[in-house]
Amino acid sequence: MTASPAIGWTPTPALVRSVLGALVLAAAAVLARRPDVLVIATPLVVAAVWAVVTRPTVLPEVSQSVGHPTLHEGEATTWRTAVADPHRQVEDLAVVFEPSAWVEHIGSVDTRVVALHDDSDQDLAIAVRPTRWGRHRIKPALVVASSAWNGYRWVHRRTSDPIELLALPRPYLFDAANEVTHARGLVGNSRSPRPGAGSEFEGVRTFAPGDRLRRIHWPESLRTGTLHVTTSWADEDQSVLLLVDAFDEIGHSGGVDGFASSLDIATRAAAAMAEFHTKQGDRVALVTVGGLGARRLAPRSGYPHLRRLLQVLAEIEPVNAPYDDGRMPGHVEAGARVVAFSPLLSPATLRRLTTLAGRGFSVVAIDCFPPDITISDPGDPYAQIAWRIELLKRERHLRAIRATGVPVVAWNGRGSLDLVLGGPRRAHSRRVRFP
Amino acid sequence: MSANLSTGAISPTFGHDQALLRAAIVVGGMFCLLIIRVASTNNPIVAIEVAILLGTLLSAAAPDSHVGLLVTLFIVVDWITSVEGRTSPWAMAVAASLALFHTSMAASSIAPRARTWTPAMRRRWAGRLLVAAAAGVATWLVVVLIQHLSLGTNHMVVTTGLLTLAVAASRVGPSRRLGPNDDVRP
Numbered sequence: 001m002t003a004s005p006a007i008g009w010t011p012t013p014a015l016v017r018s019v020l021g022a023l024v025l026a027a028a029a030v031l032a033r034r035p036d037v038l039v040i041a042t043p044l045v046v047a048a049v050w051a052v053v054t055r056p057t058v059l060p061e062v063s064q065s066v067g068h069p070t071l072h073e074g075e076a077t078t079w080r081t082a083v084a085d086p087h088r089q090v091e092d093l094a095v096v097f098e099p100s101a102w103v104e105h106i107g108s109v110d111t112r113v114v115a116l117h118d119d120s121d122q123d124l125a126i127a128v129r130p131t132r133w134g135r136h137r138i139k140p141a142l143v144v145a146s147s148a149w150n151g152y153r154w155v156h157r158r159t160s161d162p163i164e165l166l167a168l169p170r171p172y173l174f175d176a177a178n179e180v181t182h183a184r185g186l187v188g189n190s191r192s193p194r195p196g197a198g199s200e201f202e203g204v205r206t207f208a209p210g211d212r213l214r215r216i217h218w219p220e221s222l223r224t225g226t227l228h229v230t231t232s233w234a235d236e237d238q239s240v241l242l243l244v245d246a247f248d249e250i251g252h253s254g255g256v257d258g259f260a261s262s263l264d265i266a267t268r269a270a271a272a273m274a275e276f277h278t279k280q281g282d283r284v285a286l287v288t289v290g291g292l293g294a295r296r297l298a299p300r301s302g303y304p305h306l307r308r309l310l311q312v313l314a315e316i317e318p319v320n321a322p323y324d325d326g327r328m329p330g331h332v333e334a335g336a337r338v339v340a341f342s343p344l345l346s347p348a349t350l351r352r353l354t355t356l357a358g359r360g361f362s363v364v365a366i367d368c369f370p371p372d373i374t375i376s377d378p379g380d381p382y383a384q385i386a387w388r389i390e391l392l393k394r395e396r397h398l399r400a401i402r403a404t405g406v407p408v409v410a411w412n413g414r415g416s417l418d419l420v421l422g423g424p425r426r427a428h429s430r431r432v433r434f435p
Numbered sequence: 436m437s438a439n440l441s442t443g444a445i446s447p448t449f450g451h452d453q454a455l456l457r458a459a460i461v462v463g464g465m466f467c468l469l470i471i472r473v474a475s476t477n478n479p480i481v482a483i484e485v486a487i488l489l490g491t492l493l494s495a496a497a498p499d500s501h502v503g504l505l506v507t508l509f510i511v512v513d514w515i516t517s518v519e520g521r522t523s524p525w526a527m528a529v530a531a532s533l534a535l536f537h538t539s540m541a542a543s544s545i546a547p548r549a550r551t552w553t554p555a556m557r558r559r560w561a562g563r564l565l566v567a568a569a570a571g572v573a574t575w576l577v578v579v580l581i582q583h584l585s586l587g588t589n590h591m592v593v594t595t596g597l598l599t600l601a602v603a604a605s606r607v608g609p610s611r612r613l614g615p616n617d618d619v620r621p
Contacts, residue, residue: 012499012541012544013499013500013501013503013504013544014499014503014537014540014541014544016501016504017501017503017504017507017537017540018537018541020504021504021507021508021537024508024511025507025511028511028515032515033521034515034521035521035522035578035581035582036514036518036520036521036522036523036526036575036578037511037514037515037526038574038578039526039527039529039530039571039574039575039578040510040511040514040526040529040530040533040571041511041530042530042567042570042571042573042574043530043531043533043534043537043538043567043568043570043571044507044533044537045570046566046567046570047537047538047541047563047567050563091559092545092546092556094545094546094547094550096547111546111547111550112550113545113546113547113550113551113552113553113556114553114555114556115553115555115556115559118553118555118556118559119553119555119556144545144546146545149541149563150541150542150544150545
């Protein structure tokens, strides 16, 4: 009772009302000799004495965390607030989640109000979700603690150490009906154009020295009277370079449930391609150009590498005045396929693609220009003219890049690349040869 | 921040619990008025009653303000000027109504107004309201006992009462106000 309130705890109007009211009323009762006024003052006296006797002397410890610091955009996680109050001086607690850019709470519950020592910790959890890929900084929730009778209040608002939430791009659905191989390796899940050790049946031929006995095809051998063996296509991996153009972002992103900007399309499509090829056992490299902190990832395979690919994609940040270092993408292995994701507006990107195509790489450009985009102010004639000029420049770029032999396709989800990737593989159509 | 919590700047709508509390504030103030009217032996001062009425409505609109203190003082002034009986049992009813008024105001400013309370919070605050109201009844019984024993004119009793109040006031101590950076732990 004699300890002074801890720094940060402040008296509330409720305490002022009860203390001053009790003192004034009790004094009036004594001076006016009106004991009935003392009866009226009694509830205020009770509240005042209770609040003052139990006034807090130490500050509670507040810690905040998210259940999953890394997740896909649109997925939900839990924002938890833990308050340690060993002296049991906090009675009621209000936690207010303040939405940040691209992070929202789910439903209408952005606040939790609990009795700290009577309710469970689960009552302080708020479900949140990132609405767009990227690295988001979440402001800590506002925590308001109240002591007995709401006599003292403590507000905890720490803005210096925001919690980071990495939202990976949610990959579009993607599949390829045609095999997209040009690699020369002998491992992987894709069929090589050459016979070799593999799992896919290629044909039956006569036995030759060096053939494995388990390869003997007994029905054919018994029918012909000579040993025959089955042959297979070699298994191979492939190398794919994903080139993401962050020089321009066309359109205002509406998040995972809204309008997709060109960078949204590029990032999610690149994530889909990365996921597809990783599942195929291929080696995938990634180069991001134009954005803040452009990154390069060397070709590797496996799910840990897919995780790294998605993280690099999530960390792309477009800038208003992009800087072009002019560097060509590294890590392009011989025979690798280059898949570029771009709105095809930046001459720097087009120069890179034509250069790669000129070096003999198989280059495919995914057009990420949003199909339904319109200008923000259709009534402005100058804006219309400027927009028209931009579209004409883009048309010129498209013609130029197509003239170099680089196919340009719009992203249409599953099977987007079937049309442009089917041609080369037809030359290696499957054949079953019999003697 | 307190203004945000009480006026609902963060949450624009009223929750069920908050609506009940705001209604309880109005009911508490109106009951005080009504009981004083019933128990009055003199003509009440209309200006004070209007002030109580308006103050009660203002308190319901802004429970985290000092309007409630003014309403409390007006209620007592209205009681003293209207009711002459020193052991009137209506004092218990006014005390209970004032307990409802004060408890509802204190409770309604602990959280944003759109939020729903947990059952534990409802039980605790209801229990405290009962304790405060019961304390008024106990005090009335003591007052009746003192009146019965004719201790009201004893100067020793008055002096002891004043000394008790002075000691109680000194124990409250000065309060600290939060500065803009005071939420950082020492």
